[in-house]
Amino acid sequence: MxxxxxxxxxxxxxxxxxxxxxxxxxxxxxxxxxxxxxxxxxxxxxxxxxxxxxxxxxxxxxxxxxxxxxxxxxxxxxxxxxxxxxxxxxxxxxxxxxxxxxxxxxxxxxxxxxxRLDEDYFKKVEAVEFAVKYDDGRDFNGVLQADIVLVGVSRTSKTPLSMYLAHKTFKVANVPLVPEIAPPEQLFTVSRNKIVGLRIDPLKLNAIRTERLKALGLPGNATYANTERINKELEFADKIMKRIGCEVIDVSNRAVEETASLIIDLFRSR
Structure with missing residues (x-):
């Protein structure tokens, strides 16, 4: 057959x-x-x-x-x-x-x-270029110029969210929060209303980072995916987000599109 x-x-x-x-x-x-x-x-x-x-x-x-x-x-x-x-x-x-x-x-x-190449199209192109330029804390001046600033530990979908929101014409900068590196002062000088913190469950983050290490051909028990290290990073990030006083979204079980929709609704309601 x-x-x-x-x-x-x-x-x-x-x-x-x-x-x-x-x-x-x-x-x-x-x-x-x-x-x-x-x-x-x-x-x-x-x-x-x-x-x-x-x-x-x-x-x-x-x-x-x-x-x-x-x-x-x-x-x-x-x-x-x-x-x-x-x-x-x-x-x-x-x-x-x-x-x-x-x-x-x-x-x-x-x-x-x-x-058609209308005004919205060019805004989208400009926003995508902005997201690339100010991705992963490459230049903290982006915090001052952005419509939205995303903060969180590594692997909380900051970059995919930045690009998704850019296609909705939002200029987005994202800043990684790492215990060994002091967060940029710009995070505390701009309006907290344009900053969004990304929180994630430690077990979920452990699984994501372990898979990431495997994809890179590295051992899954590296410090990057260590439970103690992850908890330390998340505690540090929570402290920074509380200090900023920004809105915080839990991305643990959310697709990028869902998180982006929450952020868009939040900013449009303001």
Whole structure:
């Protein structure tokens, strides 16, 4: 008996298809990702492109998720899906119609608008460059210029958080807290409202650091992952955070995206 072929989800778009693929992948993580094949079909321009897509989908017994903003293409694709019995989901159509009704105006129906080089794009680029420049306490002047300052011991996701928040246009500096090194004075001169402390469970940190050492080909019992050393670092970090009086978030069982969302909500509420 041959191996059963994976079901294929074709992600079709009259632009790059990023939105549709992101939505499908977000849903696919609720299953075994290896059981689903996601195939992007970007930049559909006319009905012949759609005819070609439908043939591929039928051949693979697949389904289509699409983000078409051109009404004539969207209508044609739906027509052909229904004619051939292909299962489909129109991601943007219902939302566009809802907004047209709510705003009482017609949509522009222009593909690719989300990727245009607008002001927000340049802010994002500037924020990413800032995060790289002021990562891991390379230059403490970043503390004074940042929108958000992250502090915490090593392996509390300071760098990934900085980059994630940068893509949300926040300028972020991060400062490691190490017992042997006095924290920069800038942490105590700027407003505590722009500083966020990152706390983590010692057992969780031990596991993360042990895996990190293994990945580097180093023994897992090195001082870096030593329980006594970890507790010393965490106690020191707690003292500094209390002295600053900043907001503290426990990142022990949180994904970077979840922690970032908490930070964004915190700053927007202010």
């Amino acid at each position: 041959g191996t059963k072929a994976k079901p294929v989800i074709f992600v079709a778009s009259d632009s790059a298809g990023d939105t549709g693929e992101a939505a499908v992948r977000a849903a696919a993580v609720q299953f075994d990702p290896q059981h689903v094949e996601i195939r992007r079909v970007p930049f559909l321009h006319d009905t012949s492109d759609i005819d070609r897509l439908i043939r591929h989908v039928v051949e693979r017994s697949g389904a289509i998720v699409f983000t078409l903003v051109l009404p004539e293409l969207r209508d044609y694709l739906i027509q052909e899906c229904e004619r051939t019995g292909v299962t489909y989901i129109d991601l943007l159509g219902p939302i566009i119609r809802l907004l047209e009704h709510t705003l009482n105006q017609e949509a522009r129906h222009e593909p690719g608008m989300i990727h």
